[in-house]
Every structure is written in structure tokens, then in C-alpha cells.
Amino acid sequence: MLNKLRDWARVALAALATGGALAGCASSTHVVATDKPGTYTVAASATGGRMAWARAHGEALNEARDYCERLGMQSSVKEESVSGVAMLTTHASSLNFECHPKF
Known part of the structure; x- marks a missing residue:
């Protein structure tokens, strides 16, 4: 029993250390x-693991950038709100942005 508990703890620690199985994806x-x-506005979220807030933030920025680039412009973030701080919860980012001509 103790060996199984140790094995489980090793797997869990390895996943946390690498951001592996608990990292999740952003959408x-x-x-x-x-x-x-x-x-314009766009929202993104990521669940659990280390740096979930950064994945949500990055996903929202990428969507804003891609949207403006399709218009031949560049994005400019006006305001961002974020939520979620606890590990293994959903972290979210909501951006308000504008598209401006490229210089």
C-alpha cells in the first residue's frame, strides 16, 4: 500500500513539475x-495546472492579433480583465481591443 502511494505521489509531482497532464489547453x-x-472583445479560458492564467491571456492576445491581421492592421489592447487564481480551476482573460493601421 505504501509503495502504491509513493508511486502515485511521484506521478502527481512529475505532472505538476512539467505542467503535464494537469496543464490543460486554452480556448x-x-x-x-x-x-x-x-x-472589439474576445475572451479565453484555460483550466488548471501551472500558469493557466498565462495560457488564457496568451490565447486572448493571439485571437485579437489574428483578427486585426486579417484586416491588415495591428491590435492594441485597451483593457483586460482576468479571473481565477487557484490551481486546478478555470482561469480566464477578457480583452477589449482596437485595430490600428500598421506603421
Whole structure:
């Protein structure tokens, strides 16, 4: 019994150390226009593991960037709100952004 417990603890620690099985993926919503002309919003979330907030933040930034690039422009973040801090919970990022001409 003690050996099985040790083996389980090793697997769990290895997963935490590498961000492995507990890391999860990030997903995002579609970009939508807000009620303010020229301003858009996108939200992303990631579940559990180390740095879930960073994966959610990165996913939201990527969606904003990709959206503006399809228009031949670059993104500019106006406001970001984040939620979730505890490990193994859903972390989220919501961005309001604008698209501006590239210089």
C-alpha cells in the first residue's frame, strides 16, 4: 500500500513539475464588436495546472492579433480583465481591443 502511494505521489509531482497532464489547453470565444465603434472583445479560458492564467491571456492576445491581421492592421489592447487564481480551476482573460493601421 505504501509503495502504491509513493508511486502515485511521484506521478502527481512529475505532472505538476512539467505542467503535464494537469496543464490543460486554452480556448477562446469569437471576436465580437462592442457598443463602442472600433472596439472589439474576445475572451479565453484555460483550466488548471501551472500558469493557466498565462495560457488564457496568451490565447486572448493571439485571437485579437489574428483578427486585426486579417484586416491588415495591428491590435492594441485597451483593457483586460482576468479571473481565477487557484490551481486546478478555470482561469480566464477578457480583452477589449482596437485595430490600428500598421506603421
